[in-house]
Amino acid sequence: MLAHELRGKSIARTHAADAKARMAEPQMHDILALATSTGPWSASLVTAIDIASRCNGNVTGCYVPGSLRQQRAYETDPTIMSLLTDIDYEMPDESAAFRDFAKRYGxxxxxxxxxxxxxxxxxxxxxxxxxxxxxxxxxxxxxRVFDILGEGMLSSRTPCIVLPPHWDGAVSFERIVIAWNGTYESTRALHSALPLIQLAKHVTLINGEMRPPYGDQVSVTEPDPITYLAHHGIAAKPHFIRVAADEAGKTILNKARETQAGLLVMGAYSHSRIRERVLGGATRYVLANADLPIFMQH
Known part of the structure; x- marks a missing residue:
């Protein structure tokens, strides 16, 4: 009986240590960067490598030729193999140089x-x-930002970090602002960004939750975002806002600037489910006017 109890305590300690280790090491292992230049390296590549080094992750650098950057997705989708074909024979300098660059910076x-x-x-x-x-x-x-980048974010559903124009610095994760309003998109963005939020020393959660008109008919009670973050070792400071929809984007950016945030986390919204290529007002305003990196997810 004693041996059984000791074994149980040992397993519990091991699980606790493993959980602590997982919390200490952010879990964001596969990072994709869409690149526009190789000499100098695109800001997207530098940012991706920086995050990979912090999270013990891997990075894929994908160069987008200039002729394809303004193009809409009307053609047939390619296969994954055609996108990841070994192109050493085609661009040997870029391939080898990128591997060296990524390895050198962790x-x-x-x-x-x-x-x-x-x-x-x-x-x-x-x-x-x-x-x-x-x-x-x-x-x-x-x-064409809203047409092309909006189309990419809304169709891929993969979290994106959008760097502002002419960005040439490192992304700071010391101060992070999360814009949350109770929607599915904002909750998914918060959840997906957890590995980066865990790097922050100061986290502000802008709570603009919009409750449904028949709240008593909701079939499940969702977690409180501040409590949810606390369960992940994140002490977030709440900031409640009640503004008109057309003022939400401006209010979010003002708060991010006020707190000197290095990253803004928010959901990417569309006006309607029928026309998902049309970005919603808050998303459109923030994407057009942000001077800091934005973590977005639809």
């Missing part, structure tokens, strides 16, 4: 690829194999 395994299709199908095909996609907002012309 990433685990690295892969170099060149896409042969538009941004949205590339994000959809390769994103399914990765935990997050890093993309520069100015990978496309300003007037």
């Amino acid at each position: 990433a685990g395994h690295s892969t170099w690829a060149v896409t042969r299709t538009a941004i949205a199908p590339t994000m959809r095909k390769l994103g399914a194999w990765h935990d997050v996609i890093i993309i520069e907002r100015d990978i496309v012309d300003e007037e």
